[in-house]
Amino acid sequence: MGWRLTLRPYILIVPALLLTCGILYPFGLGLYYTLFDFSASKPQPDMVRFENYRTVFTQDAFWNSAWVTVLYAVGAAVVETVLGVAVALLLHRSSFVGRVLEKILILPLMIAPVIAAIMWKLMLQPSVGVVNHLLKPFGLGGVQWTDTPAGALLSSIAVDVWVYTPFVAILALAGLRSLPTSPFEAAAVDGAGWWYTFRRLTLPMLWPYVLVAVIFRFMDSLKVFDIIYALTEGGPGDSTVVLQIRAYLEAIRFQRYSFGISYTIVLWAVVYLAAMVLVRHLGKIQRKAAEAK
Amino acid sequence: MTVRKRLLGWLADLALILYFLFALFPIAWMVILSLKPANELFSTYFSFTPTLDGYRTVLGDSEGIPFVRFFVNSLVVSVGAVVLSLVVGLPAAYASARWRFKGSENLMFTLLSFRFAPELTVIIPLFVLYQKLGLFDTYVGMIWVLQLVTLPLIVWIMRSYFADLTPELEQAALLDGYTRKQAFFKVALPLVKPGIAAVSLLAFIFAWNNFVFPLILTSNEAQTVTVGALSFLGGDRPKYNLTAAAALVSVVPPLLLALTIQRYLVRGLSFGAVKS
Numbered sequence: 001m002g003w004r005l006t007l008r009p010y011i012l013i014v015p016a017l018l019l020t021c022g023i024l025y026p027f028g029l030g031l032y033y034t035l036f037d038f039s040a041s042k043p044q045p046d047m048v049r050f051e052n053y054r055t056v057f058t059q060d061a062f063w064n065s066a067w068v069t070v071l072y073a074v075g076a077a078v079v080e081t082v083l084g085v086a087v088a089l090l091l092h093r094s095s096f097v098g099r100v101l102e103k104i105l106i107l108p109l110m111i112a113p114v115i116a117a118i119m120w121k122l123m124l125q126p127s128v129g130v131v132n133h134l135l136k137p138f139g140l141g142g143v144q145w146t147d148t149p150a151g152a153l154l155s156s157i158a159v160d161v162w163v164y165t166p167f168v169a170i171l172a173l174a175g176l177r178s179l180p181t182s183p184f185e186a187a188a189v190d191g192a193g194w195w196y197t198f199r200r201l202t203l204p205m206l207w208p209y210v211l212v213a214v215i216f217r218f219m220d221s222l223k224v225f226d227i228i229y230a231l232t233e234g235g236p237g238d239s240t241v242v243l244q245i246r247a248y249l250e251a252i253r254f255q256r257y258s259f260g261i262s263y264t265i266v267l268w269a270v271v272y273l274a275a276m277v278l279v280r281h282l283g284k285i286q287r288k289a290a291e292a293k
Numbered sequence: 294m295t296v297r298k299r300l301l302g303w304l305a306d307l308a309l310i311l312y313f314l315f316a317l318f319p320i321a322w323m324v325i326l327s328l329k330p331a332n333e334l335f336s337t338y339f340s341f342t343p344t345l346d347g348y349r350t351v352l353g354d355s356e357g358i359p360f361v362r363f364f365v366n367s368l369v370v371s372v373g374a375v376v377l378s379l380v381v382g383l384p385a386a387y388a389s390a391r392w393r394f395k396g397s398e399n400l401m402f403t404l405l406s407f408r409f410a411p412e413l414t415v416i417i418p419l420f421v422l423y424q425k426l427g428l429f430d431t432y433v434g435m436i437w438v439l440q441l442v443t444l445p446l447i448v449w450i451m452r453s454y455f456a457d458l459t460p461e462l463e464q465a466a467l468l469d470g471y472t473r474k475q476a477f478f479k480v481a482l483p484l485v486k487p488g489i490a491a492v493s494l495l496a497f498i499f500a501w502n503n504f505v506f507p508l509i510l511t512s513n514e515a516q517t518v519t520v521g522a523l524s525f526l527g528g529d530r531p532k533y534n535l536t537a538a539a540a541l542v543s544v545v546p547p548l549l550l551a552l553t554i555q556r557y558l559v560r561g562l563s564f565g566a567v568k569s
Contacts, residue, residue: 008388008392008473009388009389009391009392009394009397010388010394010396012384012385012387012388013384013385013388013389013396013397013400015380015381015384015385016381016382016384016385016400016404016444016448017385017400018381019377019381019440019444020400020403020404020444022437022440023407023415023440023441024403026415026418026419026422027410027414027415027418029418029421029422030414030415030417030418033418033421038421083312086308087309087312090305090308090309090312091309093302093305095302095305095306097306097309097310098306098309101309101310101313103552103555104313104316104317105316106551106552106555106558107316107317107320107548107551108316108319108320109551110498110502110544110547110548110550110551111320111502111544111547111548112501112502112503112504112519112543112544112547113502113504114502114504114519114522114523115502115519115522115540115543115544116319118522118523118526118536118540119319119320119322119323119537119540120319121526122322122323122326122533122536122537123319123322125531128334128335128533130322130338133338162315162316162319165316166316167562170558170559170562171559171562171563171567174559174567174568175567209567212563212566212567213563216562216563219409220409222411223409223410223411223412225412225413225504225505226504226505229504229505229508230523243411244411244412244413247411247413247417248413248509251413251417251420252417252420252509257417257418257420257421260413260417261413261414261417261418264411264413264414264417265414267411267414268410268411268414271409271410271411272406272409272410274409275405275406275409
């Protein structure tokens with residue numbers, strides 16, 4: 001093998017590598033900034049070493065944000081998984097209604113999350129919003145959707161569910177359609193009931209697909225920003241200030257750059273750990289799929 | 294048995310219809326809101342005289358919000374980001390699918406980690422950097438940062454398409470006297486064309502739908518529709534009809550494109566992990 005052959009793949013990835021470095025550079029720069037007290041009021045910063053991180057971890061605001069973020073991510077991921085798998089199972093029956101509706105399943109997913117949040121904000125407005133108008137006959141005309149701490153968090157999760165349930169449903173449906181038919185035929189011959197078949201056959205075989213969807217959703221909701229920014233801006237009070245919103249407020253609104261970036265670095269570390277798990281899992285599933293072929 | 298089965302079938306259809314009511318009602322309601330005249334905004338819900346005034350105002354820039362320009366900006370930066378990612382990403386995807394070599398997996402996982410990195414980790418330093426470099430509020434600045442969205446998607450999915458191609462086709466072409474370059478351009482590339490088209494559209498949609506990059510890295514010149522639509526909510530009087538019209542106008546391109554790539558969505562959304 002000549003040197004040109006050995007080098008070829010490297011030459012092919014050089015442009016992508018350069019671009020990747022172009023993105024890694026600001027990341028490294030950010031990491032560097034966190035060791036200083038750089039802010040708009042202090043453009044000539046001093047080295048403070050790990051002081052920013054110490055402040056982050058000793059702030060109640062951080063632990064509040066971390067808690068809100070976990071509540072949001074777990075809540076959204078759980079509801080989306082259950083609802084998404086349910087929708088996939090119903091669509092998999094392939095009734096006439098299902099075949100028609102399947103064609104428009106993806107619509108909410110393709111709407112920008114921030115636009116979705118704007119749409120829901122208009123609908124959830126307590127006095128003139130359409131949701132309370134429709135609920136009036138049921139005696140629920142005055143719900144303060146985004147104006148109470150619990151309501152604001154639940155409303156944000158609801159918007160997340162509205163946008164991303166199709167994501168889980170699409171992946172689960174693809175999984176259902178790729179399952180082998182023979183075990184199900186055998187179960188039917190043996191007279192197995194629906195619930196037994198679902199629990200012992202469908203769910204275990206479908207699980208890898210669902211897991212991919214769950215991990216994607218969980219990790220994406222850990223870094224939620226758009227939906228909350230447009231719907232509640234973190235309020236009322238601090239009730240929906242997830243970590244990325246907190247970082248935004250610190251770095252952009254209050255212009256404490258170093259401190260704001262420290263927040264995102266902490267979040268990045270959490271997400272990175274979760275990503276390692278995902279990557280391992282994606283590889284496993286791809287290998288399994290290749291073996292099945 | 295059959296009666297029970299049919300009843301269950303109806304119940305299942307009913308459950309589906311309920312979910313789709315939840316999924317589609319907000320879109321339908323935005324259409325209704327956007328067609329309301331300003332003086333009937335809050336006095337009625339479903340009965341009113343429909344008018345296109347909302348759209349005229351939004352597209353006529355008469356609220357001091359240059360929405361048409363934002364729309365053009367979204368188009369320019371999204372197309373620019375996808376083209377750059379294709380030019381840079383296709384060779385990398387091909388190389389990492391065809392050859393096992395040192396560093397390839399590292400590059401791939403670094404790219405994947407971009408997909409999951411909290412955006413602000415990169416944007417806040419970029420915000421400072423762009424001010425210095427003069428890239429703040431420019432197309433170039435936006436196209437650069439959008440690589441965070443489009444490049445990982447395109448590289449990972451195209452790698453899975455190239456990996457599905459059996460290398461024997463290219464080997465046969467090489468035996469026929471093709472150069473390696475010709476084998477790539479004349480054999481491999483045409484075979485993955487549908488994949489390229491689908492992933493480009495998907496990357497375009499995600500770039501278009503991005504909000505946090507233009508929110509922080511643009512102010513007026515390069516601002517996009519996602520940030521623009523939000524500005525209709527500001528001001529003293531709530532302009533619900535205009536907000537709804539702006540929201541609808543800004544979701545039309547992604548929705549239309551999405552319906553054309555349904556078949557490819559599964560692979561695209563799962564980064565090549567799940568194939569349909």
